[in-house]
Amino acid sequence: MVIVGNGALGLFLADELVERKVGSVVVVGPSHRDAGASRAAGAMLGCFGEVTSESLRTDASRTRFELGVQAHSRWPEVLRKLEEHSSTGFPLQTATETHVVLNAIGAELDTVNFEAMLKALDEYGKPWSPIDPADIPGFRPRTDARALRAVHLHDEGAVDARGVLAALETRLDAAGATLLDQTVRRLTGNADAVTGVELEDGSIIEAGKVVVAVGARSEALVRTVAKETELIPTFPGLGFAMIAKRTAGEPFRSVVRTPNRGFACGLHVVPAGPGREYLGATNRLVDDIASVTWIADVRYLAQYSMQQLDEQIARHEVLQWLSGNRPVTLDGFPMIGWLPTSGLYLMTGTYRDGFHCAPLLATHVANELQGKPGTIDPMFNPVRQPIQTRTVEASVEEYVQHNMAAWFETGAEAAPQMTTTQLAAYYRARGTEFYEKIGSGYALGPDVLWYAEGSLVGARRVARYLRRVGDAPSLAPATSGIGESR
Numbered sequence: 001m002v003i004v005g006n007g008a009l010g011l012f013l014a015d016e017l018v019e020r021k022v023g024s025v026v027v028v029g030p031s032h033r034d035a036g037a038s039r040a041a042g043a044m045l046g047c048f049g050e051v052t053s054e055s056l057r058t059d060a061s062r063t064r065f066e067l068g069v070q071a072h073s074r075w076p077e078v079l080r081k082l083e084e085h086s087s088t089g090f091p092l093q094t095a096t097e098t099h100v101v102l103n104a105i106g107a108e109l110d111t112v113n114f115e116a117m118l119k120a121l122d123e124y125g126k127p128w129s130p131i132d133p134a135d136i137p138g139f140r141p142r143t144d145a146r147a148l149r150a151v152h153l154h155d156e157g158a159v160d161a162r163g164v165l166a167a168l169e170t171r172l173d174a175a176g177a178t179l180l181d182q183t184v185r186r187l188t189g190n191a192d193a194v195t196g197v198e199l200e201d202g203s204i205i206e207a208g209k210v211v212v213a214v215g216a217r218s219e220a221l222v223r224t225v226a227k228e229t230e231l232i233p234t235f236p237g238l239g240f241a242m243i244a245k246r247t248a249g250e251p252f253r254s255v256v257r258t259p260n261r262g263f264a265c266g267l268h269v270v271p272a273g274p275g276r277e278y279l280g281a282t283n284r285l286v287d288d289i290a291s292v293t294w295i296a297d298v299r300y301l302a303q304y305s306m307q308q309l310d311e312q313i314a315r316h317e318v319l320q321w322l323s324g325n326r327p328v329t330l331d332g333f334p335m336i337g338w339l340p341t342s343g344l345y346l347m348t349g350t351y352r353d354g355f356h357c358a359p360l361l362a363t364h365v366a367n368e369l370q371g372k373p374g375t376i377d378p379m380f381n382p383v384r385q386p387i388q389t390r391t392v393e394a395s396v397e398e399y400v401q402h403n404m405a406a407w408f409e410t411g412a413e414a415a416p417q418m419t420t421t422q423l424a425a426y427y428r429a430r431g432t433e434f435y436e437k438i439g440s441g442y443a444l445g446p447d448v449l450w451y452a453e454g455s456l457v458g459a460r461r462v463a464r465y466l467r468r469v470g471d472a473p474s475l476a477p478a479t480s481g482i483g484e485s486r
């Protein structure tokens with residue numbers, strides 16, 4: 001069996017298969033992992049800290065959210081297995097707790113998502129407690145960016161993503177799996193059946209089963225053998241983060257983050273081993289996968305970390321600049337399952353919590369590869385109709401809210417006499433105009449709408465796809481509560 005892709009998804013799957021002794025397992029992926037998401041990840045084991053007002057609003061999004069809840073319980077065992085293979089010199093788990101802070105830098109969206117998080121914690125019976133922001137170790141923002149509220153999530157921490165990937169490789173190597181430091185040029189076979197992969201050096205590896213787990217590059221790789229398969233389009237969500245050495249002030253001892261906001265995963269700091277802190281992260285959907293960083297994103301992360309997290313961050317020494325591409329699907333849901341091409345399996349679309357979910361997804365995929373029943377909902381099948389969770393009107397309003405949050409968060413300025421209502425009206429008009437132009441009734445998430453509205457390439461791709469799949473699929477039902485969603 002060949003797994004293409006050496007990110008979190010590919011390696012956790014390989015680990016699961018090797019543990020089940022399924023025979024020969026080959027993982028192909030370049031050791032530099034250029035432009036990959038996993039190498040750039042926080043990697044917060046975030047579940048409730050990631051909640052937004054959308055997370056539990058429909059059955060579909062609740063099912064997606066519950067992947068994170070289930071994944072969370074896997075990590076203690078995962079870390080126990082990996083620790084002995086780690087060479088970082090410090091525990092792979094770099095934080096065991098999270099503090100979520102609500103400040104007034106963004107817009108109302110921050111408050112809405114903060115409240116949604118508290119509601120979800122209570123609904124799922126998870127522990128949390130309010131805390132005075134001044135009592136959060138390391139948290140020393142500028143006075144004008146101080147937090148108004150903060151909560152302590154007792155049970156959400158983070159791991160060293162790069163350390164976990166390295167430990168997985170060491171463990172796989174010790175267990176006899178083959179790790180090839182190579183890139184796959186194309187899949188071999190035809191649309192009916194895959195027969196293996198061709199590497200960049202021209203050599204061929206034959207295999208009856210091929211798993212494509214190359215993150216944001218997955219769709220293009222699948223197309224090398226299955227040109228006509230109608231997949232949900234995937235876009236790269238380019239993200240930037242830094243690992244820096246603290247030179248002054250009290251270190252952070254927990255993840256400290258804002259709620260998800262303004263098209264992104266919130267501003268956060270993650271302890272990254274002795275004397276080091278990870279600052280993250282930006283998110284912008286782009287036309288092409290790249291390992292570059294936008295200067296605007298460098299400015300954003302540097303300035304707001306010093307202002308909103310700790311003024312002493314100004315004196316941090318940057319050790320690593322990280323950029324990676326999150327695999328973002330048009331409907332925002334993962335794509336996990338067999339493709340119509342016999343022997344070909346796709347595993348991607350995990351967006352902003354794929355590191356956290358990887359061990360859980362590995363169990364499901366290993367089951368399916370072995371012909372056993374899967375462990376997650378079949379709704380994530382990659383050849384589905386796009387999942388619809390909102391109306392076009394709601395999509396435009398959500399887009400307005402995210403733009404407002406991003407506007408204030410990034411320090412954008414309008415003429416002083418321009419009111420926020422006028423600003424919102426401007427974005428509302430842009431969103432509405434986009435839907436009139438593409439003439440589709442399918443309602444996009446705010447990030448995909450932002451991208452398609454601002455990129456000709458993106459707009460054409462979205463419009464062509466929606467034209468091909470026809471009328472908008474029916475709206476996912478509003479959520480019915482815990483345990484009643486399936």
Ligand SMILES: Cc1cc2nc3c(=O)[nH]c(=O)nc-3n(C[C@H](O)[C@H](O)[C@H](O)COP(=O)(O)OP(=O)(O)OC[C@H]3O[C@@H](n4cnc5c(N)ncnc54)[C@H](O)[C@@H]3O)c2cc1C
Pocket residue numbers: 004005006007008009010028029030032033034035036037038039040041042043044045046182183184185213214215216217221237238239240241280281282323324325326327347348349350351352353354355356357
């Ligand atoms: C800045 C940032 C911060 C994030 N923070 C978090 C977080 O805190 N928590 C969390 O859970 N998630 C986080 N994520 C999201 C998470 O990283 C992704 O959802 C997840 O890592 C995706 O894993 P993957 O294995 O599918 O893809 P990737 O990590 O992108 O891995 C794909 C791999 O395939 C390889 N590859 C590509 N093309 C080929 C080819 N042709 N042949 C062979 N190999 C190939 C690449 O080198 C790469 O290593 C973050 C992402 C970013 C960018």
